[in-house]
Amino acid sequence: MSAATASTASRTRPRRRLRGGGGGGERTAPYVFLAPFVLLFIGFLVVPIGLAIWNSLHTVRRSGLGFGSASETVFTGLSNYTEALTDAEFLAGLGRVLLYGVVQVPVMLALALTLALLFDSAAVRFKRFLQLSVFLPYAVPAVVAALLWGFLYQPQVSPVVDVLRSLGADPDFLAPGTVLWSIANVTVWSVTGVNMIIIFSALQTVPRDIYEAARIDGAGEFRTALRIKIPMVAPAIILTALFSVIGTLQLFNEPMVMRSVTSNVSSEYTPNMMIFSTTTQGGNINLGSAMAILLGLVTFALSVAVSVASNRRGGKR
Amino acid sequence: MTVSAVEQQRVASAPVRTRRRGGGSSHGERPSKLGVAVVSVFMIGVLVYFMLPVYWLVVASTKTASDLFSTPGLWFSEMNLWGNLSRLSTYDGGIFWRWMFNSFIYSGVGSVLMTFVSVISGYALAVYRFRGRALVVGAVMGSMLVPQTVLAQPTYQLLVEIGLNNTYAGVLIPSLVYPFGVMLGFIYARSSIPTEILEAARLDGASEWRIFLSIGSRLMGTGTVTILLFAFIGSWNNFMLPLLVLNDQSLMPVTVGLNGWSQASITVPELQTLTVVGALVSIVPVVLVFLGLQRYWRSGLAAGGVRF
Structure with missing residues (x-):
């Protein structure tokens, strides 16, 4: 009883370094503040990954036939992984997104970097308006962006096809050989803006006197951009490259939506779509999990490769 | 002719920002006429x-x-815009507006909670030194490399296990895990909160919670809005998880609903027009949020750029 009153008293009394430098609260506070994130992180990131790994190492075996058949889950080691790695469709999908990434990421980043450099120079007018126009597509959900471009690819409705036809060309954006690049165009359209803004923000933080020094040394705008600006914002470029590579391998929304305008995108077009169809229509969660883990490993390996390569280049300078 | 229409559009909209920014010639050197052209x-x-x-x-x-x-x-x-809109509002008992409402719940509630979690976690990581800090920072950085796919399917399985599949919570709760936001929060907190102020507040007897509320969160204001913007756009964009988790039409966000219409329009031609109008209506809220918060993301990203 007396202990209770004492503790209430100490809570109501204005505290002035009562607990030896405010130690107690300061020590527990970070754990309390981080608790929601850590709980969510464990519940919806660590546990699902664990579950995926467990699933990938097991297989559901059905004994007997018909409705009354019992099914049991047995440990099958890496057999799901070997099945995934020998699946021609899965490998084709993986090859497809890698090819896509090799083209889409450099093109998109080159465009983003060029625009960021131009916006940072004196050569562009209506800067704010133009910046906004480039960034705005980022606010358009990927699904809607794909729907939109889907219309612009269809010869029956597309003004783009009309214009190209009047110029004598006969483009087919949805043919088996071109549809991958039509999808790449949708993502370039969507994400160039946000990458441009990240690089542009980094450019804005470079101290201006460095440019002054370069100018006195006789370097023109172009040389300054190439030799000073780009190296100065290399960390931002690497960051955007990293996120782009991750995004590339996860390609899902755009090709999924494109399926409504062309039959040249199969339900197993990208690894992500294949995982989706294997687990939902195919009902094989175990194989799907193995594919998901494999895709995760490839993503991880590529991200590490991008960071290592950029570190090595950075080290040379 | 079509090209000139675009030209007109450009010319018509360009003068909105005729005022050139003072900082236009950033390097004190006038670019050549040819260059400008x-x-x-x-x-x-x-x-x-x-x-x-x-x-x-x-x-x-x-x-x-x-x-x-x-x-x-x-x-x-x-x-025929009004005709299209009224058809959009009445089709299938006005399901479209139900989808929009759902998207508002998922993105509105979701992004506010995501931002709160990100800001308070980033603040804790930046301001305190404690056991396990390095582990959390490492986990945040590492988890940004985890593809959504690895998570989507087992998350779905987990939701089925705890009975949250096909519910609002089933879409909302998993989306609250937002390592990118925590990283941004960490960056903003580290660059905007001087530790001396916190020490002074502690000496005055303020509790840690109070210090966060009245000092930390205010100093992080601009960064907070930037995180909110990214969280809102990110969750409005959410597609794969709701596609897996929901099978009840009336719970779907607008992205999943529109995709369904687009797939169905192959057999129901009327849906083609409705998909177009629906797509336009669906981006209006995001675009408005985006334009409204312009001032914040411009300066917010620049603040983050220091450490990118």
């Missing part, structure tokens, strides 16, 4: 590329189903 031509191309699809969407939304296919795509014909 080349850059201007390039920028017109850029503007057309990025704005043309949105412009087409606006024009197409005003057309009847037959005009959509028979009239030039880049210019208006008979005005």
Whole structure:
């Protein structure tokens, strides 16, 4: 009883370094503040990954036939992984997104970097308006962006096809050989803006006197951009490259939506779509999990490769 | 002719920002006339590329189903926007507005909670030194490399296990894990909160919670809005998880609903027009949020850029 009153008293009394430098609260506070994130992180990131790994190492075996058949889950080691790695469709999908990434990421980043450099120079007018126009597509959900471009690819409705036809060309954006690049165009359209803004923000933080020094040394705008600006914002470029590579391998929304305008995108077009169809229509969660883990490993390996390569280049300078 | 229509659009909208920014000539060197001309031509191309699809969407939304296919795509014909909108509102018992409402719940509630978690976690990581800090920072950085796919399917399985599949919570709760936001929060807190102020507040007897509320969160203001913007756009964009988790039409966000219409429009031609109008209506809220918060993301990203 007396202990209770004492503790209430100490809570109501204005505290002035009562607990030896405010130690107690300061020590527990970070754990309390981080608790929601850590709980969510464990519940919806660590546990699902664990579950995926467990699933990938097991297989559901059905004994007997018909409705009354019992099914049991047995440990099958890496057999799901070997099945995934020998699946021609899965490998084709993986090859497809890698090819896509090799083209889409450099093109998109080159465009983003060029625009960021131009916006940072004196050569562009209506800067704010133009910046906004480039960034705005980022606010358009990927699904809607794909729907939109889907219309612009269809010869029956597309003004783009009309214009190209009047110029004598006969483009087919949805043919088996071109549809991958039509999808790449949708993502370039969507994400160039946000990458441009990240690089542009980094450019804005470079101290201006460095440019002054370069100018006195006789370097023109172009040389300054190439030799000073780009190296100065290399960390931002690497960051955007990293996120782009991750995004590339996860390609899902755009090709999924494109399926409504062309039959040249199969339900197993990208690894992500294949995982989706294997687990939902195919009902094989175990194989799907193995594919998901494999895709995760490839993503991880590529991200590490991008960071290592950029570190090595950075080290040379 | 179609190209000139775009030209007109450009010229009409360009003077909105005729005032050139003072910082225009950033290096004190006037660019050559030829340089400006080349850059201007390039920028017109850029503007057309990025704005043309949105412009087409606006024009197409005003057309009847037959005009959509028979009239030039880049210019208006008979005005039928209101007809399309009212059809959109009544189709299938007004399911479209239900989807919009759902998206508002998922993105509105979701992004506010995501931002709160990100800001308070980033603040804790930046301000305190404690056991396990390095582990959490490492986990945040590492988890940004985890593809959504690895998570989507087992998350779905987990939701089925705890009975949250096909519910609002089933879409909302998993989306609250937002390592990118925590990283941004960490960056903003580290660059905007001087530790001396916190020490002074502690000496005055303020509790840690109070210090966070009245000092930390205020100093992180701009960064907070930037995180909110990214969280809102990210969750409005959410597609794969709701596609897996929900099978009840009335719980779907607008992205999943529109995709369904688009797939169905192969057999139900009327849905083609509705998909177009629906797509336009669905981006209005995000675009408004985006334009409204312009001031914040411009400076917010610059603040983050220090450490990127």
